[in-house]
Amino acid sequence: MHDALLAAYGPQHWWPAKTRFEIILGAYLTQNTAWKSVERSLANLRAARALSIAGLRRLTQAELAALIRPSGFAARKSAAICAFLDFLECEYAGSLNKMSAAPTAMLEQKLLALPGVGPETAHAILLYALGHPIPVADEYLRRICERHHLLPAPLVKNHRTYSQLHALTQLAFAAEAPAAHRLHFNEFHALTVAVGKAHCGRTAQCAGCPLAFDLGKNHAPAIHRSQ
DNA sequence: CGCCAGGCCGTGT
């Protein structure tokens, strides 16, 4: 899948943000929200000089909510982002450097305990903002695996399925690319989103999908057996 | 207009 998508789309250069903190904000803001809308919120934050930890800390939650309004769910997302800032301040003296030095499993546990952070957001922060080697699964990957029968049906959308998709990605890359996990996880999720946007939305657009042929022909049996 | 988006959470069963 990774190779077929990379050949079709090329390197994605993810995450589309400059700083680690901006990546974290994007991870929160893009929850069930089009990235285009997230960009509007980030532009508002930039204009308000609130794209940095210190800058954002100067805002009240209500002010933050007003700025991120374009990306929806502002009440919940602003509360979640404020909770993250408090967490970062209390646990790591406000330093993403210190935070990223902690063990992956511990960070995952702490992130998941925060409000508004589920598995995808936690893993996206770990991989793209903190540089930890961990796969990110999402709704696109679930649909892709569902439509290509890479996991036993039905592939319902719930927490257990997320874990299976996450584990499947981990196992598949561990088997084929043990030395380059982080880079592959990084690129793979970006490519997943690229092909998902084009061909695997809620309504299928299968025509021209680069996975339509390659996936089933070369890798489906082996991936299927690995659970 | 109606459908959809790079989820998460509370509630009911």
Place this chain on the structure above:
DNA sequence: ACACGGCATGGC
């Protein structure tokens, strides 16, 4: 455990 609905806004 799992199904199901709410959450909000803007793009297409």
